[in-house]
Amino acid sequence: MKRLLHPEVALGRPVRSRRADRLTDSVEDLRKRWEQEKAESEMLVEELRKVRAGVDQVWQRSPSEFAPIAQVTFDGKAKIEQTNAEAAALLGIPPDTLRNMPFSALVCAQDLSIFLEHLRNCRNSHSRKIVSELRVQTAARVPLPVQLVSVPLHQETGSVFQTALLDVTDRQRAEIIARGERANAEKIVQTIPLPLLLLDHTLRIRKVNRAFCEIFHATASIAEGRMLAQLEDVRWKSSGLFGRLREALVNGSAIVHFQVHCEVSTRRDPLVLMLQAKRLERPDHSASDLLLVFEDITRSEQARQEREHLMRQLQTARDDLEKRIQERTAELVAANARLQALSRRLVDAQETERRRIACELHDEVGQNLTALKLFLNSQVRSLPVEFSGAFHETAAALDELLEQVRRMALDLRPHVLDDLGLLAALQWHFKTYQARTKIRIRFTHSAMTEELITPRLKNAVFRITQEALTNVARHARVKEAFVRLRQSSLALQFEVTDTGRGFDPQLVASTVSSGLSNIQERVSVAAGQCSIISAPGRGTKLTVKLPLAPHTTEESGT
Ligand SMILES: Nc1ncnc2c1ncn2[C@@H]1O[C@H](COP(=O)(O)OP(=O)(O)OP(=O)(O)O)[C@@H](O)[C@H]1O
Ligand SMILES: [Mg+2]
Numbered sequence: 001m002k003r004l005l006h007p008e009v010a011l012g013r014p015v016r017s018r019r020a021d022r023l024t025d026s027v028e029d030l031r032k033r034w035e036q037e038k039a040e041s042e043m044l045v046e047e048l049r050k051v052r053a054g055v056d057q058v059w060q061r062s063p064s065e066f067a068p069i070a071q072v073t074f075d076g077k078a079k080i081e082q083t084n085a086e087a088a089a090l091l092g093i094p095p096d097t098l099r100n101m102p103f104s105a106l107v108c109a110q111d112l113s114i115f116l117e118h119l120r121n122c123r124n125s126h127s128r129k130i131v132s133e134l135r136v137q138t139a140a141r142v143p144l145p146v147q148l149v150s151v152p153l154h155q156e157t158g159s160v161f162q163t164a165l166l167d168v169t170d171r172q173r174a175e176i177i178a179r180g181e182r183a184n185a186e187k188i189v190q191t192i193p194l195p196l197l198l199l200d201h202t203l204r205i206r207k208v209n210r211a212f213c214e215i216f217h218a219t220a221s222i223a224e225g226r227m228l229a230q231l232e233d234v235r236w237k238s239s240g241l242f243g244r245l246r247e248a249l250v251n252g253s254a255i256v257h258f259q260v261h262c263e264v265s266t267r268r269d270p271l272v273l274m275l276q277a278k279r280l281e282r283p284d285h286s287a288s289d290l291l292l293v294f295e296d297i298t299r300s301e302q303a304r305q306e307r308e309h310l311m312r313q314l315q316t317a318r319d320d321l322e323k324r325i326q327e328r329t330a331e332l333v334a335a336n337a338r339l340q341a342l343s344r345r346l347v348d349a350q351e352t353e354r355r356r357i358a359c360e361l362h363d364e365v366g367q368n369l370t371a372l373k374l375f376l377n378s379q380v381r382s383l384p385v386e387f388s389g390a391f392h393e394t395a396a397a398l399d400e401l402l403e404q405v406r407r408m409a410l411d412l413r414p415h416v417l418d419d420l421g422l423l424a425a426l427q428w429h430f431k432t433y434q435a436r437t438k439i440r441i442r443f444t445h446s447a448m449t450e451e452l453i454t455p456r457l458k459n460a461v462f463r464i465t466q467e468a469l470t471n472v473a474r475h476a477r478v479k480e481a482f483v484r485l486r487q488s489s490l491a492l493q494f495e496v497t498d499t500g501r502g503f504d505p506q507l508v509a510s511t512v513s514s515g516l517s518n519i520q521e522r523v524s525v526a527a528g529q530c531s532i533i534s535a536p537g538r539g540t541k542l543t544v545k546l547p548l549a550p551h552t553t554e555e556s557g558t
Helices: 007-011 018-061 085-091 109-124 169-191 210-216 241-250 298-379 385-412 415-420 422-437 455-476 505-509 515-525
Strands: 070-075 080-083 130-137 143-155 158-167 196-199 205-208 234-236 256-264 271-281 288-296 440-445 480-487 491-498 529-534 540-547
Touching (some): 109 143, 241 256, 241 271, 298 385, 415 422, 415 455, 422 455, 422 480
Parallel strands (some): 440 480
Antiparallel strands (some): 143 158, 196 288, 256 271, 271 288, 491 540
16 A cells, blocks of 8 residues: 655655654554545445345345246235245236235135135144145236145244245146046946946945946945945855956956846846956056946846747657657558558459459350350241341341450450460550550560569559550540550569640649549559659650569469
8 A cells, every 4th residue: 555644744844843743644644544444445335235235135036036936925924025026927916016915815705714724724834835726816807726835934033934826727627627528427427228337456346327226226325335245235146256357357458258147136036147347447557447337138038048948848849749740650651551452452352353244244144145146046947037137137236245245354354464464465455456446556665574573563554554545545636656665673664655635734633533543543552653744735645663573562463
């Protein structure tokens, strides 16, 4: 520092006492220097105070002043001591206005009790965080839902509560939407006609729907919270049900289906239910639940059982019917066999009768006529001449009568069939037929071994051919007919064919006719087969196949 000279020395005046003067100068000098330094230090103190005040202000504003959330600090009487810009912006009130204002003045009247409770909790809390939700009035007069999170700060002057104001408008809106959606989902669940049940992992009932309550005659308030096994008035009859439900809880990916029987004491009939179980994860992954969907299949199950019962009855009836049909068939077979035997006897009797009549005609009538003719011839000479004409007429009539009797006898039973065999008898018949009807018969046949053909079979072939040719003569209006006969090791097959008028076999089948019926009767007696193919204007073909050794054959030698 620059040294200061005594002022009188500096002016060149005489010094009273050099020493005293110097001392006085020093004192004066010091005083001046002290005053100067005092002024300087006061200036420094003032500057320091200002800096300190600035620093204090900055310290006071931080960190809340710059915090990204709205904050206020109020004392035990709710008077706001500090606020930050975020709080001022949120409330729309300048910080200076907010400061010293009671916080309760900001709270909507309806939520004042919530704030007073919050304040009470703050005062009683030492370090605990106090959280409340209420609505505050903003400058725009719009109630704003906020969450207050207060933490006590202990100061020398007493406790203050630093409080964050969190705008929960969006959250509340989201909650309202979520609540609405939950309510909708609940409505849907309740209106679903299938009984639904939500179990927790211990198989305790968390939720039931209306359909569930209806089917089990339960109420939601009683059912919810109970163990499934202890559901009132319900007895589960399916063993292993709970094991399978636990399995479904473990095996979460699959939907498990199974049938369940249960008795509900207030219901008359037991229930049969088809159950689907699916594990559901809770949204927060805290646990798994099990959703059960029931389908009441009692009626369809009853219907199925009834159907099975009916099917069993039907099967029994069918078996009975089958048995009766078999019995009836056996009876019919026996009756048919009896009928065949009867038919055979009838045919045999007919043939025997024909033969007897033929014999009688030949032996009795023929002999007597021959005797009469011989007698007449012996008397011819003794007769007067005028009777000669009458005699010759009588003799001619007698010859005619003898020929008729012979022909009748042959028609009834051609002895040639017995004497010479089937081929000869047929050929004799064709000859007499041609002579009588003027219809030419074209006959072809295979090699015949007649020893293998029984007399009854020969007779059948002869009579059927005779009957068929009679029809040709009566109905076909033709000049020729064809007969073919073939013998194999097992059967005799023959056909009688004409190219004449023909007829509709369907129409004839419905009318009473004896010729074709006789043919069929004879074929049936011989255990053979027969077919008639004919149509109007297209001729007629009768085909007959008779086995050489039918098992029902009962030879009588006719
Ligand atoms: N070869 C044929 N050509 C044309 N029509 C035939 C022939 N054979 C049978 N019919 C028809 O079939 C009918 C039945 O024949 P079926 O021999 O049974 O009786 P019917 O000859 O009329 O009388 P009957 O009892 O005297 O034999 C005949 O009336 C005739 O109309
Ligand atoms: Mg006929």
